[in-house]
Amino acid sequence: MLFYLFEYLQEINFPGAGMFHYISFRSATSVILALFIATIIGKKMITMLKKHQIGDEIRDIGVEWHNNKKGTPTMGGIIIIISTIIPVLLFARLSNIYIILMLVTTLWLGTIGFIDDYIKVFKKNKKGLAGRFKIIGQITLGLIVGITLYFSDDAKVRIKLPLTDETTLVSDNEFLLLNKENQQDADSIQQMSNNGKRHETADVKAPITNVPFFKNSQINYSWFVSFLGENAKKWGWLVFILVAIFIITAVSNAANLTDGQDGLVTGVSSIIGVTLGIFAYLSGHIVYSDYLNIMYIPFSQELVVFISAFIGALVGFLWYNSNPAQVFMGDTGSLPIGGIIAVLALLIRIELLLPILCGVFLVETVSVIIQTNYFKFTRKRFGAGKRVFLCAPLHHHYEKKGYAEPKIVVRFWIVSIILAVITILTLKVR
Helix, strand or coil: CHHHHHHHHHHCCCCCHHHHHCHHHHHHHHHHHHHHHHHHHHHHHHHHHHHCCCECCCCCCCCHHHHHHCCCECCCHHHHHHHHHHHHHHHCCCCCHHHHHHHHHHHHHHHHHHHHHHHHHHCCCCCCCCHHHHHHHHHHHHHHHHHHHHHCCCCCEEEECCCCCCCCCCCHHHHHCCCCCCHHHCCCCCEEEECCEEEEEEEECCCEEECCCCCCCEEEHHHHHHHHHHHHHHHHHHHHHHHHHHHHHHHHHHHHHHCCCCCHHHHHHHHHHHHHHHHHHHHCCHHHHHHCCCCECCCHHHHHHHHHHHHHHHHHHHHHHCCCCCCCCHHHHHHHHHHHHHHHHHHCCCHHHHHHHCHHHHHHHHHHHHHHHHHHHHHHHHCCCCCCCCCCCHHHHHHHCCCCHHHHHHHHHHHHHHHHHHHHHHHHHC
């Protein structure tokens, strides 16, 4: 909202109003405000949750110190949601289709998580919201995101057109005029440098994404239905939507499974958020995206404002969530955190990098899948179920082995940093 106020002030030549057009200024302000809001309302929220005895029922995994956590206030994800949304509403361009999708994602999955926590806490039902309703909600969100990305005129990607002898040349000065921090007003057709000539480019709606490790390589999801011949292009969007549904469901549930130790999901998600912010900035910058051979996505730099608020909210929540935790995020926090990461990756077309970037989430999820299926298999085969891990998800396995919880959490953070660096390095590997 402040963005539009300062836009008006700039029109009447109010001194300093133009700074609101800079992504860097609005992003920095968002992260500071989100951090401030989280730390301020966090204390009040914890007091309120304690007053109403909204405490968590701790899963008994046979570790003595886990019993000390019983009754710790939960549903703290509300702190993250509020601290993210307020700066975005103030500093982001709210007409931006990507910002709209991120706000919908946050509120949608936040509501599902809140209902789940409400049933657990107030209805005394440890199972919470039935799994099928969670899945339905995640699938619905995937449909919203996938359909919007494919059919909205505001959600386009810029592709290079084939180089021909008739390609129009432009001067370096004309090209450098595009290298501004505010790229939103750039023309839809630009010229890019290549061996002395300039590639003409066009903004298109297409189900394509960046392929990591390979230079100038994108994959069109229509390829997966190439057996349809000429109709492949017509129905390729269905594959894209299915991919969106799968990624949103998988990552949001993976974040939920990883949420089992003080500060674990909060810290890991902060690291992932910083990485996504770097990619969003580069993808929305016409010069950097061309230099790094990644897809230029007009208007996507606005996502940096959202990501900054998201990171600030997570770090502010970590103030109270670090060991020993004064508050747990519950599903109110873990589901939207995973959803935000998944949708952000889809918007900037780097979803194929998620197995690397979200490696901690992936390993935690795989450990549960292995444990569950191996137990069922051995019980059916031998009459008694056996386990691969002492306990699943994986962080509980290390707890059972006697590792201190803070050590496990910090080591998972270190692994996340390594994976984030590898993810960023894929830009140069291209």
